[in-house]
Amino acid sequence: MNDRENELTRRQMLQRTGAAAAAMMVPGALQAAQDEALRKKSPNDTIVIGVIGCGGMGAANMRSFMGYSDVEVAALCDVDESRIPGDFAEVEKKYGRKPAVYRDYRKMLERKDIDAIIVGSPDHWHALNLIHTVEAGKDSYCEKPISHNIVEAVAMMEAAKRHRRVVQVGTWQRSTKEFTDAIAYVRSGKLGKITHCRAWIADGTRIGKVKPTDPPKHLDYDFWIGPAKMVPYQSNKVHWNWRWVMNTGGGLTTDWGVHMMDIALLGMSKDQDLAMPTEVVAYGGQWAITDDDRDAPDCTEALLRFRNPDFLMTWSVLRDHPGKPGHCTEFVSADGKTLRVWRGGWTVLDADGKELPREESAAPPNHWRDFLDCVKSRRKPRADLASVAQTTIACHLVNAALYSGETVQWDAKRWDLVGKAGRNTMAYQRPYRKPWVLPVYRPNSSK
Numbered sequence: 001m002n003d004r005e006n007e008l009t010r011r012q013m014l015q016r017t018g019a020a021a022a023a024m025m026v027p028g029a030l031q032a033a034q035d036e037a038l039r040k041k042s043p044n045d046t047i048v049i050g051v052i053g054c055g056g057m058g059a060a061n062m063r064s065f066m067g068y069s070d071v072e073v074a075a076l077c078d079v080d081e082s083r084i085p086g087d088f089a090e091v092e093k094k095y096g097r098k099p100a101v102y103r104d105y106r107k108m109l110e111r112k113d114i115d116a117i118i119v120g121s122p123d124h125w126h127a128l129n130l131i132h133t134v135e136a137g138k139d140s141y142c143e144k145p146i147s148h149n150i151v152e153a154v155a156m157m158e159a160a161k162r163h164r165r166v167v168q169v170g171t172w173q174r175s176t177k178e179f180t181d182a183i184a185y186v187r188s189g190k191l192g193k194i195t196h197c198r199a200w201i202a203d204g205t206r207i208g209k210v211k212p213t214d215p216p217k218h219l220d221y222d223f224w225i226g227p228a229k230m231v232p233y234q235s236n237k238v239h240w241n242w243r244w245v246m247n248t249g250g251g252l253t254t255d256w257g258v259h260m261m262d263i264a265l266l267g268m269s270k271d272q273d274l275a276m277p278t279e280v281v282a283y284g285g286q287w288a289i290t291d292d293d294r295d296a297p298d299c300t301e302a303l304l305r306f307r308n309p310d311f312l313m314t315w316s317v318l319r320d321h322p323g324k325p326g327h328c329t330e331f332v333s334a335d336g337k338t339l340r341v342w343r344g345g346w347t348v349l350d351a352d353g354k355e356l357p358r359e360e361s362a363a364p365p366n367h368w369r370d371f372l373d374c375v376k377s378r379r380k381p382r383a384d385l386a387s388v389a390q391t392t393i394a395c396h397l398v399n400a401a402l403y404s405g406e407t408v409q410w411d412a413k414r415w416d417l418v419g420k421a422g423r424n425t426m427a428y429q430r431p432y433r434k435p436w437v438l439p440v441y442r443p444n445s446s447k
């Protein structure tokens with residue numbers, strides 16, 4: 001019997017220990033017993049991994065995990081068979097065995113020997129991939145942004161909680177030294193009272209213009225579109241480029257906002273339970289790149305209002321910031337000091353722009369190793385799904401404000417919009433294309 005089969009589900013545990021005995025357990029004790037039952041037997045146990053979505057970031061994550069001796073990649077799944085051979089060859093070379101190959105991820109999830117799933121599909125698929133994964137009793141390394149809209153994000157978070165699964169989100173910046181050092185500095189209070197955060201990303205991407213055609217034979221386009229709206233196949237709107245198409249992505253506000261706003265929210269919070277905006281306004285549109293098939297805004301300027309603590313955040317998608325990094329998060333203090341952090345560095349400036357001394361600490365654990373350790377210990381990972389759900393929702397609130405033209409309001413306790421503003425946007429909710437259905441998981445937590 002392998003480790004997975006050794007695990008006790010709640011029902012099995014009730015059967016084995018006797019319903020009466022379990023009924024006498026106080027909820028905390030019952031939960032502790034379940035946690036113990038979910039724990040892998042020993043730190044040396046192998047974690048068997050399956051991949052949903054090959055070729056891109058799914059493959060990059062797979063390679064990171066294959067660097068650890070307690071991992072075995074056993075299965076690959078993609079709806080485009082041309083994306084599989086590269087990953088297949090790497091896995092076969094590493095383990096001397098051919099991985100199983102699937103087109104339908106639900107078949108892969110039926111396998112009892114798989115412990116964890118990499119969700120590396122485009123954003124419009126994350127909710128179904130992840131919810132079905134946790135319902136199948138598997139942990140997940142799920143790519144960011146966690147969802148295509150707010151309702152999906154809340155359902156995903158609740159599903160993972162309900163099924164007691166470990167989910168690490170691919171916001172790996174949370175596990176790199178420049179960002180952890182910068183966050184520690186802000187949280188220490190050395191910068192002073194922070195009243196303003198700024199985050200931005202430069203965007204000049206063109207996906208070109210092509211006419212609709214029949215999809216290639218190696219791609220199951222109907223499956224690729226999945227729950228999104230069916231639209232004619234265009235070769236420039238699928239792999240990688242889907243993020244600049246609002247039917248399948250959220251533009252750079254979700255693609256990079258979830259990285260850069262995440263750092264601002266972490267800096268302004270005590271722990272992974274993040275400060276959330278109460279009101280968001282946004283303006284923008286596709287104004288710079290008009291002769292192109294993309295429909296994601298290339299200009300966005302959003303203002304997010306936070307209370308407790310009181311601060312403002314601006315989020316910008318724009319062509320460039322001359323003399324500044326193309327992506328960045330800044331914290332600005334009431335007395336004019338600025339901390340600026342980007343991939344590769346961070347700096348603290350006084351009100352006159354003079355660099356101030358910084359403090360460094362030990363490098364954080366590797367993001368992928370952290371997930372493996374959490375699968376074994378059942379600890380919360382560094383980018384726990386519930387936490388990155390908050391950042392993802394902050395990004396969707398920007399798009400909800402932009403597309404509705406309204407001030408959207410967020411109720412952090414109810415995990416929902418206040419009133420009607422923003423509800424009719426795709427950033428809040430979308431109709432699922434049949435036969436796909438979003439499983440119902442309602443929030444029951446209070447923040």
Ligand SMILES: NC(=O)c1ccc[n+]([C@@H]2O[C@H](COP(=O)([O-])OP(=O)(O)OC[C@H]3O[C@@H](n4cnc5c(N)ncnc54)[C@H](O)[C@@H]3O)[C@@H](O)[C@H]2O)c1
Nearest residue numbers: 053054056057077078079080083120121143144170239240
């Ligand atoms: N963390 C990071 O720094 C980072 C970097 C890049 C991408 N990403 C994220 O990774 C995810 C994938 O992005 P990408 O650029 O690799 O996309 P991609 O289009 O290159 O790859 C996605 C793959 O998933 C496959 N796919 C689509 N639907 C599927 C389904 N239902 N079942 C199985 N396979 C399916 C596609 O055919 C494709 O091969 C996105 O969520 C993206 O935001 C994260």
